[in-house]
Amino acid sequence: MPTETRIVIVDDHPVVLEGLTNMLHSLDSIKLVAGCADAIATMAVLRKEPVDLVxxxxxxxxxxxxxxxxxxxxxxxxxxxxxxxxxxxxxxxRELLNCGGSCFVTKNASVTEFETAIRKALQGETWVGDLLTEQKPLSFSQQEGPVITRREREVLALIATGFTNKEIAEKLFVSISTVDSHRKNLLTKFGVLNTAALVARAAKSGLIS
Amino acid sequence: MPTETRIVIVDDHPVVLEGLTNMLHSLDSIKLVAGCADAIATMAVLRKEPVDLVxxxxxxxxxxxxxxxxxxxxxxxxxxxxxxxxxxxxxxxRELLNCGGSCFVTKNASVTEFETAIRKALQGETWVGDLLTEQKPLSFSQQEGPVITRREREVLALIATGFTNKEIAEKLFVSISTVDSHRKNLLTKFGVLNTAALVARAAKSGLIS
DNA sequence: CGTGAAATCCCCTTTTCAGGGGATGCGTTT
DNA sequence: AAACGCATCCCCTGAAAAGGGGATTTCACG
Known part of the structure; x- marks a missing residue:
């Protein structure tokens, strides 16, 4: 690596920010440009100076x-x-990679994992951490949250808000049958037996506001 | 303070552990005894040596x-x-204090708040952070989630897991009617019309794992 | 120009939930 | 002792959801 890698860290929890900062200090050739608490602040920093990695x-x-x-x-x-x-x-x-992200690691990742992620990211590679890749696509698409379509996502959001199939049908200008189909597909995709579990799983997957 | 305060930190996320450790380093008269990732490890440490604060x-x-x-x-x-x-x-x-805890702070608390919490805890006082005490009980019980009983919490958890009233009844060794009553009370207390909204709200309030 | 996925719609049956009511013990607090 | 909250149980009815099946259009992609 010719020059130092310029890094910005973003987290709204000072504790985590501190932890990451400290963790990065132990790595070579790294210059911490800034620590931000939100997206707005981050973009402001990026507009002012060159940054290699966020x-x-x-x-x-x-x-x-x-x-x-x-x-x-x-x-x-x-x-x-x-x-x-x-x-x-x-x-x-998945979403992160779809939006151009390079790596995804969990907060309980080791320093080594962070190092790997940083290296891969700088080389333009994508990486999603050991824990994620270890699992078979089938197993985690059942367990952690399946791929759902745009329409299913809409219906899911409305279900979680407490609307009935009938009400959702009116909102989306479709028939009750259609909503019911989407609902059934959601149940199947999430591998659950009823709405309660569906909403709980969706909430856990961050699919609900 | 006569001697150093012996502290153990517990968090399953290395990053947070690191952040807290670092934060504590900036305080005086503190000796970090250990950083643990779970309850078992923590109890093991406590059995071995005296600790003032966890x-x-x-x-x-x-x-x-x-x-x-x-x-x-x-x-x-x-x-x-x-x-x-x-x-x-x-x-x-509330639960923490009920279980003998001294203070409760959020991860986005400032170093000052952490200091206050530590001081209060060592003096045997209870403290739940600025954000929490600022709010009136009424306002946050409406906004953040109602006060629900132990039994209702149990039923809610089982509902969110996807069990039907019948199954919950079997698990709790009560009749379906009882479970149904709890369910209805939950709907009323949360001010929602169906299970989907109930679970969503409960998830938002952090009442569900 | 097929193929396939997504979205749309319909039928059927059974189970579960929602909403209304009321009632009984059993502790704690007043 | 009375009042209260909590947990327990029961009745009823109608609405909603679950579970099963099948069918259509539309549109993108190879």
Missing amino acids: ITDINLPEISGIELCRRIRTAFPHTRVIGISTFHDPAYA | ITDINLPEISGIELCRRIRTAFPHTRVIGISTFHDPAYA
Whole structure:
């Protein structure tokens, strides 16, 4: 590596920010440009000075880490993004990669894992951590949250808000049958037997506001 | 303070552990005895050497921080406990204090707040952070989630897991009618019309794992 | 130009839930 | 002793959801 890698860390929890900062100090050739608490502040920093890598929490107030990633990659294509999250949620990882993110690691990842993620990100590779890749696609798509379509996501959101099939049908200008089909598909995809479990699982996967 | 305060930190996320450790380093008269990832390890440390204060995450794998607190206070009455959590959930705070905890702070608390909490805890006082005490009981019981009984909490958890009233009844060794009553009370207390909204709200309030 | 996924719609039956009512013990608090 | 909250149990009815099946259009992709 010719020069120092310029890094920005984003997390709304000072404790985590501190922990990450400290963790990075132990690595070579790294210059911590800034630690930000939200997406707005981060974009402001990026506009002012060149940054090679942004390490951001997924769960941020106002603007999510995913969205932040998208904006970074749109405005500064040379800046790589690593997402971190409390939970090893494949849905997050998938979304992050879809939005141009390089790596996804959980907060309980080891220093080694962080190092790997940083290295991979800087080389332009994608990586989603050991815990995630270890699992078979089948097993975690059942367990952690399946791939659902746009329409299913809409219906799911309305279900979680407490609307009945009939009400959802009226809102979406479709028939009750259609909503019912989507609902059934959701149950099947999530591998659950009723609405309660569906909503709980969706909430856990961060699919619900 | 005559001697150093002996502290153990508990969090299953290395990053947070690191952050807290670092934060504590900046304070005087503190000796960090150990950093643990779970309740079992923590109890093992306590059995080996005297500890004045345990700072633990509420959300721990296997055994929760609340339960850990209870065990600590039962086995080592002189050891104080501070609970930390990602969310400023009054329900957590209440439970923690009920289990003998001294203070409750969120992970986005400032160093000053941590200092206050530590000081209060060592003096045997209880404290639940600024954000929590600022709010009136009425306002946050409406907004953050109603006060529900132990039994209702149990039923709610089982509902969210996807069990039907019949199955819950079998698990709790009560009749379906009873479970149904609890369910209805939950709907009323949360001010929602169906299970989907109930689970969503409960998830938002952090009442569901 | 097929193929396939997504979205749309319909039929059927059984189970579960929601909403209304009331009632009984059993502790704790007043 | 009375009042209260909690947990327990029961009745009823109608609505909603679950579970099963099948069918259509539309649109993107190879």
